[in-house]
Amino acid sequence: MALKIKKVNDISSAIGPVKGPLPGQAKAKEEAAISMQGLTKRFGDMTAVDHIDLEINKGELFGLLGANGAGKSTIIKMLTTMLTPTKGEARVWGHNVSRERNAVRSSIGVVFQDPAIDGMLTGRENLDFHGRMYGMDGPLRQRRIDEVLELVDLAEKADIKMEDYSGGMQRRLEIARGLMHYPHVLFLDEPTLGLDAQTRRYIWQYIRNMNKENGVTIVLTTHYMEEADALCDRVAIIDNGKIVALDSPENLKDMIGSDSVSLEIQSGAETLIQSLQRFSWIKSASIINGTVELKVDHAQQRIPEIMQVANECSAVITSVGLHKPTLEDVFLKYTGRKIRETGATANSLVAMMHRRKK
Amino acid sequence: MKQDLYAIYSIWLREMLRFFRLKSRVFGSVAMPFFFLAFMGVGFSGGTSMPGIPSGVGYVSFLTPGIIGMTLLFSATFAGLSVLWDREFGFLKEIMVAPVSRIAIVLGRTAGGLTTGILQAVIILISGIFLGMKMPSLSGFLLSLVFMVLIAATFIGLGLAFASKMKDMSGFSLVMNFLIFPLFFLSGALFPLERFPVLIRSLAYTNPLTYGVDGLRYSLIGTSAISPAVDLAVLTVCCAAMLFLGAYLFENTEVK
Numbered sequence: 001m002a003l004k005i006k007k008v009n010d011i012s013s014a015i016g017p018v019k020g021p022l023p024g025q026a027k028a029k030e031e032a033a034i035s036m037q038g039l040t041k042r043f044g045d046m047t048a049v050d051h052i053d054l055e056i057n058k059g060e061l062f063g064l065l066g067a068n069g070a071g072k073s074t075i076i077k078m079l080t081t082m083l084t085p086t087k088g089e090a091r092v093w094g095h096n097v098s099r100e101r102n103a104v105r106s107s108i109g110v111v112f113q114d115p116a117i118d119g120m121l122t123g124r125e126n127l128d129f130h131g132r133m134y135g136m137d138g139p140l141r142q143r144r145i146d147e148v149l150e151l152v153d154l155a156e157k158a159d160i161k162m163e164d165y166s167g168g169m170q171r172r173l174e175i176a177r178g179l180m181h182y183p184h185v186l187f188l189d190e191p192t193l194g195l196d197a198q199t200r201r202y203i204w205q206y207i208r209n210m211n212k213e214n215g216v217t218i219v220l221t222t223h224y225m226e227e228a229d230a231l232c233d234r235v236a237i238i239d240n241g242k243i244v245a246l247d248s249p250e251n252l253k254d255m256i257g258s259d260s261v262s263l264e265i266q267s268g269a270e271t272l273i274q275s276l277q278r279f280s281w282i283k284s285a286s287i288i289n290g291t292v293e294l295k296v297d298h299a300q301q302r303i304p305e306i307m308q309v310a311n312e313c314s315a316v317i318t319s320v321g322l323h324k325p326t327l328e329d330v331f332l333k334y335t336g337r338k339i340r341e342t343g344a345t346a347n348s349l350v351a352m353m354h355r356r357k358k
Numbered sequence: 359m360k361q362d363l364y365a366i367y368s369i370w371l372r373e374m375l376r377f378f379r380l381k382s383r384v385f386g387s388v389a390m391p392f393f394f395l396a397f398m399g400v401g402f403s404g405g406t407s408m409p410g411i412p413s414g415v416g417y418v419s420f421l422t423p424g425i426i427g428m429t430l431l432f433s434a435t436f437a438g439l440s441v442l443w444d445r446e447f448g449f450l451k452e453i454m455v456a457p458v459s460r461i462a463i464v465l466g467r468t469a470g471g472l473t474t475g476i477l478q479a480v481i482i483l484i485s486g487i488f489l490g491m492k493m494p495s496l497s498g499f500l501l502s503l504v505f506m507v508l509i510a511a512t513f514i515g516l517g518l519a520f521a522s523k524m525k526d527m528s529g530f531s532l533v534m535n536f537l538i539f540p541l542f543f544l545s546g547a548l549f550p551l552e553r554f555p556v557l558i559r560s561l562a563y564t565n566p567l568t569y570g571v572d573g574l575r576y577s578l579i580g581t582s583a584i585s586p587a588v589d590l591a592v593l594t595v596c597c598a599a600m601l602f603l604g605a606y607l608f609e610n611t612e613v614k
Contacts, residue, residue, distance in 0.1 A: 077613075080455055081455070082451065082454060082455060082612065082613045083612055083613075084612070102457045102458075102459070103457075105455060105456060105457035106457040108455075110451075110455050112448065112451050114448045114451075115447075115448050116448040116449055116450075116451040116452040117448070117449065117452070118372065118376070118447075118449050118452075119447070120375070120376050120379055120380070121372065121375060121376070125372075125375060129368050129371075129372055129452075130452070130456075132364045132365065132367065132368035132371075133364070133365050133368050133452075133453070133456035133457075133458060134361070134456060134457065135360060135361035135364050135365075135457075177452075
């Protein structure tokens, strides 16, 4: 598991929950890349998407986070004209998804959750097909194919049939294809589903680059907490077809509260707690099952001080654990459930042995 | 408009690449009609001629247009139904999300199905000539091409209509056994319609392939049970109706 301790910046929490601009983005309010008003989709009696109101800004890297079946993919399918909304409306790059489908289609690139490639064609042929479907002429197509293949490091595999690609390679080619026709908005539905950790990190890098260097607005869905955390400017947590929380990952985590530090202690727990009480940065301190649990802001900066205090009052600490609020905690708070995915929890646990020096 | 033409070409090109890339498919697609032609043609030829076949026309000559009709029926329906494969393997989404009119997608598929279907039909025609069918005249051959296009387009439309309504491939064998084979046997492809009982014969007259096979016989060997003008008219109407139906249902299909 990745050891991830991010420096927590002080971000003013004054961000409008729904329609506010990005933190630090002081640009004049222009038309949103995507806007949804009361967007609803029902399948029979089941309401998959329930009156979603949301605006996604131009240039934003936006994440829809939710468990399987929460309605993320259905939202994406409506925004990409694959499904017709039951109620409400949505605009993508200014075009109505029900009435101006072709204009919407011209503005977007899509990487669907399930592979959408022709395995009997080579990577290059799949891209060639795509280019023609988007009206790109020969020279432009050739140039662009080479560019995007380069971007996802597949130039050498371009002339191999895609059924012989690995899952990660297929995914990369699909991402390259989604970008090929210079879309304004790129939709990525679970872009790293089922991929190994290394490939996932590569793909994150591609996604970041596309967003930062090419200015493509990106909307991705994921049920991987760390993916949303690592990539997205803003995240909407979707549960039962509704948005239950919407903000930057940092602000969402700040809402959960302080970090927690757990100290396993051989002796002197009581004295340590008493000594620590005098510091204002200790929000709470208690002993649970013999372990000292502290609530502390910016805990990673306070651990040395805690050690110092432990030394002074002769407490013997055998291990230190640090847990920073994660999107998993945020998710749990808003939905009352955990997203269960092996290896995807973002617990940043620092365990270290501390020997008392006298 | 330009983009739609690109799209039609792109979809057609993909069908060609797929068709020729699988050597077994090229081979397999003509193998069954060829065996029908070879074994039945040789088995039933000679001796007394079959009632209903004009004297002087050998059974191979009579059978070849029928088998051409069969080849077109199968390959065209498959081409229409191939949307199901694309749905199953996800590629349909890549096609549907592209900014091209749905009619261009239908036309691209139709163009692909027509090309592969007629290619197979011509291979069967050449096989028939080798097996003893009289060489058709050039004008007859050209007229037969018109009938081939109409037959193929009709059943591509039919296949597309079914594929748009079916969610997965489970209904495929149902379509094969309860639609395609009856259409084939009820078309007079193997023996003259006169040999059917009246009830079955009137059923055969509701089958577009009956007119297609009859038109092909007229073009290639100069005999027909129905007037070729009627064949042409009925088939044109069927073709337009089926393509329209296929395109309409495809247009309204949602991609889950």
